[in-house]
Amino acid sequence: MAFISLVPLLSGGGSSISAVLTRIDTIAISVSAVIISLLWIPIAMEFFSSDESKRMIARTRLRNAAIGTFIYILAVSGLLYALFNYIITGS
C-alpha cells in the first residue's frame, strides 16, 4: 500500500522529485540541528571540568567540533554549494 501511494510521486518527473528532496532537506536540517546541539553538551561539560588533562583533551575536541559545525553551517546555509559552484562553473 505504501508503495502504491509512492507511485504517482515517482512518476511525476523532475518537479515531484525536487519536492521530495526538498522535504528530505528540511527534515535533515531540523533533525541534525538537534543532534549537533546535543553533541555539544559533553564537550562543554569536559571543558568546564576540574580535571586538567580532560580540559587539555577538550581543547582539541572543541576545535574539531567547531570546524565540523562550521562546515555543517556552511553546507546548510547553501554557502558551500555556491562557493563550489563558483569554483567549477564560474557563475
Next chain:
Amino acid sequence: MDISALLYDVLRAMVAIYLAILDPIWHLVVYYGLNPVYSYGLILDPGYAYYALYRSITDLVYGIIIPVSLIIFSLFIAIRSFVASFRATRAVINLLIPFLAIAFAFRILVYITMIFDDLFVYLWKYGGVNWYSIFSVTQISAFASNGSSSSIALVFIYLTSYFLAITSLLAELIFREAAELFLMIIIPVLSSIAFIGKTQEYLLRALVTFVELAFLPIPIIMDLILAHIFSADPVLQLGFFLLAPAIPSLIFIWMRNVSFRLQPIRMPTGMIGGFIGGQIDEMIAASKDRRIDWSEVYSKDALYERGNSG
C-alpha cells in the same frame, strides 16, 4: 544401417553447419565489436538522444541531488568531528570531489577513450589483415578439409571450440559497449553521493571500470594479431582465440583486488603498486597505520605538562 556411419554423417553435417555459421558470427564480432566505428566511435559520439538524456540527468543531479546530499554528508562530517580525530582540509577536499567529478569526469573519460581509439586504429591497420572474413584470419577451412591428418570428430571438436570462443568474444565486446554507455550515465549519479570515503569507492570503481573497458579492445586486437601470425599452428591459434574472451579476467581482476582496498586519494600509488608487484603493496598497507592521531599526541602533552607542574 551402421550406427557409426550415421554418427559420421551427423558429425559431417555439424561441421558443415559450423563452417557456414562461424563466418557470419565472426563478421558480427568484427563489424559491431572491433570495428573502430562501433567500438570507439559509438562511445565518442552516441548521438543526440543520448546527450539529451545525459544532460537531463546531469541537471537533475547537479541542481537537486547534490545540494541535498551535501547537507546530509556534511552532517556526517560534523558528527565525525565530535567523536573522532578529524582533519578539516581533508573534509573540505572530500566535499569538493563530487563537484569536480561532475564537471570533469565526462571530459577526462572522453579524452582517455580518444587516446585508446588512436592506439586501437594503429593496431587495427597493422599488417593489412582482412579482419572481416574468418577464413583470412584463421586456417579453419584448411584444417577442416585436410582429411588425411584429422578425423571428422577432431574437426568437430576443433570447430566447437572456435564456436564457443567467437560467441563469447561477441558477447563480451557487445557487453563492453553497453556497459560503457551505461557507466557514462551512472557516473554523475555516483558522483553526487561521493562525499565520504565509502561512497567515493563506488565512483572510483565506476571510473576505473570505464577506463578498463575502454582499454579492452587493444589487448584483444593484439591477441588476434598474434593468432593471425601463428596461423600455421592451428592448435596454438585456437589457444589465442580462446584467450581473447578471457582477457578481462587475465588482466583486470588482479589489479582491481589490489587497488580497491586503498583510499581514493591514494589511487595513483595503488595503481603503480599494482603494476610493480607485491612488495610495494605491503609498504602501502604499512603506511596506512602511520597516520598521526592528534588527540593522542595532545593527551600525552597534557600528561607531560601535569608531570612538570606537579
